[in-house]
Structures are given as C-alpha cells and as structure tokens.
Amino acid sequence: MKKRYFISAIILASLAVFAYFIMPKPEKFGHEGKGEDEEEFEHARGPAKKRDTSFKPSEWFTLSRAYPYDNIPFESYKLAATKAENMRRNSTALLTGTWILSGPTNVGGRVTSLAMDPTNSDIVYAGAALGGVFKTTDGGTTWLPISDGIPSLSVGDIAIDPNDPNKLYLGTGEANSSGDSYEGTGIYRTTDAGANWEFLGLPNSRHIGRIVIDH
Numbered sequence: 001m002k003k004r005y006f007i008s009a010i011i012l013a014s015l016a017v018f019a020y021f022i023m024p025k026p027e028k029f030g031h032e033g034k035g036e037d038e039e040e041f042e043h044a045r046g047p048a049k050k051r052d053t054s055f056k057p058s059e060w061f062t063l064s065r066a067y068p069y070d071n072i073p074f075e076s077y078k079l080a081a082t083k084a085e086n087m088r089r090n091s092t093a094l095l096t097g098t099w100i101l102s103g104p105t106n107v108g109g110r111v112t113s114l115a116m117d118p119t120n121s122d123i124v125y126a127g128a129a130l131g132g133v134f135k136t137t138d139g140g141t142t143w144l145p146i147s148d149g150i151p152s153l154s155v156g157d158i159a160i161d162p163n164d165p166n167k168l169y170l171g172t173g174e175a176n177s178s179g180d181s182y183e184g185t186g187i188y189r190t191t192d193a194g195a196n197w198e199f200l201g202l203p204n205s206r207h208i209g210r211i212v213i214d215h
Contacts, residue, residue, distance in 0.1 A: 058179025074206065078185055081151035088148060112174050115158040117165045125194070127155030129174045130182055135194055146194035154182040159211035166193040169200075175209025184208060 066072045110129035117123035122139040125146075133147040133155060147153070152172040161167040173184025183206040188197045202208070 055179075061179040072183075074183060074204075077183060078151070078203070081185060085149060085151045110174070110176070112155050112176065113158045115160045115168065117160065118162055119165050123165070123193075125158050125160070125168065127158045127170070128153070129176070130154050130180070133158060133170060133194065147188075147197060150185075150188055150197055152182070152185040154184050156184060156208040157211045159213055161213055163215065164191075167191050168194065169211050169213065170197070171205075171208025171211050173205065173207035175207045181207070187211070 062072070063070070109131055111126050112129050113125075113127035115125045115127075122137060124136050124140060126134045126136075126143070128134065130153055132145050132150065132153040134143040135146045136143045147155075147170065150170070150172070154172055154174045156171040156173045156175045158171075159169045161169075168190050170188045170190070171184070172186060172188070174181040186203040186205060187200045187208060189200050190197045
C-alpha cells in the first residue's frame with residue numbers, strides 16, 4: 001500500500017515538472033505581467049534610471065482629457081468644435097452680454113503667428129495657441145478677437161496676401177510639439193480683413209504650421 005502511494009507521488013511530481021517546462025513563462029508576455037506592446041514601449045524609453053520624466057506633465061494633460069482612450073478621437077474633437085460654434089452663434093447671451101476680466105492674470109499664452117498689414121503698420125494680426133486670431137488697428141494698444149466663429153481656435157499660422165491686405169489665410173492647429181497643442185480643422189480665408197471667414201479645405205491636416213502664398 002505504501003509502495004503504491006510512493007509510486008503515485010513520483011508520477012505526480014513528474015507531471016508537475018513536465019508541466020512546468022511546457023507551460024508558457026510569464027516572461028514571454030513581458031516582465032511582471034506586462035503586455036508585449038507595453039514591454040516594447042518600456043524598452044524604447046530605456047532603463048528606468050535613465051528615463052526622461054520631463055514629459056510626464058504633458059502625458060498627464062493629454063491622458064486626463066482622452067480617458068478612457070490613449071488619444072483624443074479626432075472626429076469627436078471636430079464634432080465638439082462644431083457644436084461649440086453653433087452654440088456661440090445661437091446664444092444671445094454670448095453676443096449681447098458684457099464681459100469683464102476675472103483672472104487669472106499670471107497665466108501667459110503662446111502667440112504662434114504674427115502678420116502685419118503691408119500697407120499699414122498699425123494693423124497687426126496675432127494668432128494664439130488656443131485663443132484664435134486677434135487684430136489691432138492702433139499699433140497694439142487694443143486687440144479684438146476676429147475668428148471666434150471658426151470651429152477651431154488653435155492657430156498654426158496666418159498669412160496676408162501681399163497684393164491684397166484684406167485677404168488673409170488662417171491655418172488651424174498649433175504645430176508646436178507639446179501636451180496642450182490642440183488639433184485644427186483645416187484652412188480658412190477672409191477677404192474682408194477678418195470680418196468673415198470661409199472654409200477652404202484640409203479638414204484632416206490637424207496641424208498647419210506654415211502658409212506660403214504663391215503669385
């Protein structure tokens with residue numbers, strides 16, 4: 001009887017050893033249970049002690065807005081921008097209300113493009129990273145927004161037609177690489193110095209960093 005139990009124990013031990021060698025190892029799927037893609041990403045970033053952590057704030061900024069996805073779906077972004085534009089157009093409160101500055105005053109914004117009227121140096125157009133196009137007619141003393149009706153307020157570049165200072169081209173989507181550089185919705189044109197804008201195309205370009213006018 002004891003001999004039978006002993007033989008059974010040897011058989012079970014042999015099966016356990018056999019199973020150990022034929023079963024897939026956790027390392028096959030990445031260290032500490034990580035997936036192959038994650039393991040490749042970690043490998044690309046290098047050893048933990050050499051990783052550049054300066055991108056962490058940008059990663060947090062993007063991922064907190066994209067959750068539960070890894071990136072902000074571009075089609076959803078364009079849909080939201082269009083709805084926001086319609087809300088501005090249909091809201092009498094936004095059109096007739098009186099607005100005053102409520103702060104903060106210590107947060108700066110990025111100016112991504114400047115364009116000066118070739119016939120009048122007092123007229124300048126400034127494009128903001130996420131504020132649209134502003135215009136001054138008194139050499140910079142006062143500024144007014146002129147592109148709030150466009151679905152995207154992220155400016156990549158502004159170009160003035162050298163033969164017609166009332167004709168401007170606006171490329172949306174800041175082209176700088178940062179966690180808060182938002183995508184644009186294409187290229188727009190005004191023929192009346194910013195009073196009205198028309199959509200020209202390139203809706204999927206996302207980031208337009210340079211416009212050159214060819215005559």
